Amino acid sequence: MASKYINITLKIWRQKDAKSKGQIETYKLDNVSTSSSFLEMLDQLNEQLVGERKEPVAFDHDCREGICGMCSLYINGRAHGPDTKITTCQLHMRSFKDGDTIYVEPWRSKAFPVIKDLIVDRTAFDRIQQAGGFVSVNTSGRTMDANAIPVAKFDADRSFEAAACIGCGACVASCKNGSAMLFVGAKVSQYALLPQGKVEATQRVLNMVRQMDEEGFGNCTNTGACEVECPKGISLENIARMNREYLVASIK
Ligand code: SF4
Numbered sequence: 639m640a641s642k643y644i645n646i647t648l649k650i651w652r653q654k655d656a657k658s659k660g661q662i663e664t665y666k667l668d669n670v671s672t673s674s675s676f677l678e679m680l681d682q683l684n685e686q687l688v689g690e691r692k693e694p695v696a697f698d699h700d701c702r703e704g705i706c707g708m709c710s711l712y713i714n715g716r717a718h719g720p721d722t723k724i725t726t727c728q729l730h731m732r733s734f735k736d737g738d739t740i741y742v743e744p745w746r747s748k749a750f751p752v753i754k755d756l757i758v759d760r761t762a763f764d765r766i767q768q769a770g771g772f773v774s775v776n777t778s779g780r781t782m783d784a785n786a787i788p789v790a791k792f793d794a795d796r797s798f799e800a801a802a803c804i805g806c807g808a809c810v811a812s813c814k815n816g817s818a819m820l821f822v823g824a825k826v827s828q829y830a831l832l833p834q835g836k837v838e839a840t841q842r843v844l845n846m847v848r849q850m851d852e853e854g855f856g857n858c859t860n861t862g863a864c865e866v867e868c869p870k871g872i873s874l875e876n877i878a879r880m881n882r883e884y885l886v887a888s889i890k
């Protein structure tokens with residue numbers, strides 16, 4: 639598709655640091671190629687701001703191809719913008735029209751405090767992952783080859799789907815309760831479905847849920863916004879599986 643150029647108005651959340659009060663600021667940006675990605679459009683804005691000797695907008699990104707989970711932006715009131723099953727870095731300006739006004743905000747959640755402008759602190763996810771999102775492997779030299787352990791196709795597929803979670807936090811940002819259950823459910827499921835993950839399953843789910851609660855995330859009330867906004871299509875069934883795992887672990 640041939641690219642064309644559009645003129646847009648951006649309303650962007652600016653916040654000097656974690657302690658300052660933020661506000662929405664307005665910028666006009668002309669000649670934005672519809673072939674550029676949303677992040678390239680923000681790069682273009684920052685070049686304009688630097689040229690005007692103004693502070694560029696701080697935003698997170700890394701891979702720019704939908705796998706690292708860094709580009710966490712609320713765009714026009716939706717996590718990762720108007721399209722479904724993509725991250726902000728996969729969103730293109732062809733999704734917008736000439737003359738559009740686009741609101742860009744950081745994730746809004748108590749457990750993800752704003753660091754600067756559009757960047758939030760998502761290290762709460764790292765701490766949950768560190769609490770149990772791993773498999774301990776005996777490296778004595780007599781470790782069984784993982785490929786030698788049979789796994790039922792159904793379980794392998796469900797585990798693979800859960801492992802697609804990139805830890806972006808859209809589930810938390812889109813949840814009215816600020817719940818991290820979809821993220822934690824995906825991480826717990828990824829291992830609980832595999833023989834390698836069953837060894838530490840009891841401690842894993844107890845530790846990850848405890849850490850999730852300590853980080854200040856809210857509770858799940860089954861509204862399902864997380865599943866709708868998740869760029870990787872992580873299913874609510876992962877929350878149900880985590881709840882079952884947690885119940886069994888608690889009784890044990
Ligand atoms: S469950 Fe989906 S929305 Fe939540 S962190 Fe994982 S990929 Fe992002």
Ligand code: FES
Nearest residue numbers: 702706707709727
């Ligand atoms: S920058 Fe890595 S997922 Fe968007």
